[in-house]
Amino acid sequence: MSEPRIIVALDYDSLPQALGLVDRIDPARCRLKVGKQLFTRSGPAAVTTLVERGFEVFLDLKFHDIPNTVANACRAATDLGVWMVNIHAQGGRRMMEAAREAVGDEGPRLIAVTVLTSLGTEDLVELGMVGSPGDVVLRLAAVAEAAGMDGVVCSPREIAELRRQRAAGFLLITPGIRPAAAGLGDQRRVMTPAEAVAAGSSFLVIGRPITAAPDPMAALAAIEGELE
Ligand code: C5P
Numbered sequence: 001m002s003e004p005r006i007i008v009a010l011d012y013d014s015l016p017q018a019l020g021l022v023d024r025i026d027p028a029r030c031r032l033k034v035g036k037q038l039f040t041r042s043g044p045a046a047v048t049t050l051v052e053r054g055f056e057v058f059l060d061l062k063f064h065d066i067p068n069t070v071a072n073a074c075r076a077a078t079d080l081g082v083w084m085v086n087i088h089a090q091g092g093r094r095m096m097e098a099a100r101e102a103v104g105d106e107g108p109r110l111i112a113v114t115v116l117t118s119l120g121t122e123d124l125v126e127l128g129m130v131g132s133p134g135d136v137v138l139r140l141a142a143v144a145e146a147a148g149m150d151g152v153v154c155s156p157r158e159i160a161e162l163r164r165q166r167a168a169g170f171l172l173i174t175p176g177i178r179p180a181a182a183g184l185g186d187q188r189r190v191m192t193p194a195e196a197v198a199a200g201s202s203f204l205v206i207g208r209p210i211t212a213a214p215d216p217m218a219a220l221a222a223i224e225g226e227l228e
């Protein structure tokens with residue numbers, strides 16, 4: 001079996017709710033993402049429970065603070081045994097370098113968030129940022145790679161250009177994935193799972209198309225089928 005590319009976003013209000021789905025999934029099929037919603041309610045115990053069950057966990061807390069604080073938070077994430085952790089590229093080069101040093105080479109994969117996939121050009125203009133989301137992503141990804149990040153979170157639309165610009169092993173983590181039949185929700189820059197993998201995505205972050213489906217296991221299986 002090839003390495004699973006799907007990361008299921010466990011955007012639930014409690015660990016028991018998340019386990020309702022997790023209990024039915026073999027860890028060989030996907031990774032799991034714990035984000036702000038579940039972590040703020042259930043804390044590190046949510047992460048350690050999933051790690052103990054054999055899952056590789058992406059701790060998606062998007063750290064963004066002064067370098068010292070982010071470095072210490074990344075150390076804490078490393079101690080939890082997570083597989084991947086992320087920080088905001090917009091925290092700047094020194095913040096990313098401090099995180100790199102804290103995590104070391106043996107720790108979790110360290111990923112930089114570029115531009116949230118819910119943001120469009122008009123949102124960036126309002127925030128005073130120059131260029132389209134795509135332009136800003138490319139700029140931030142260049143700084144992220146120079147600062148020693150293992151990869152970036154980006155929208156599927158930016159994969160092709162990032163694959164041209166960045167080193168071969170640079171990881172591209174893509175949310176904003178919608179199976180052909182699913183709705184857009186608040187995601188603006190989307191692609192289907194197969195399109196994103198064909199374009200060069202390393203890992204697909206998929207939340208509501210699975211977690212909010214009437215039958216989440218069927219939804220996961222359908223996406224796996226789409227990827228084969
Ligand atoms: O439900 P949906 O598939 O839109 O979930 C996408 C997940 O990816 C959410 O957990 C969201 O927090 C996360 N994410 C994102 N855009 C980013 C980074 C993370 O949508 N740039």
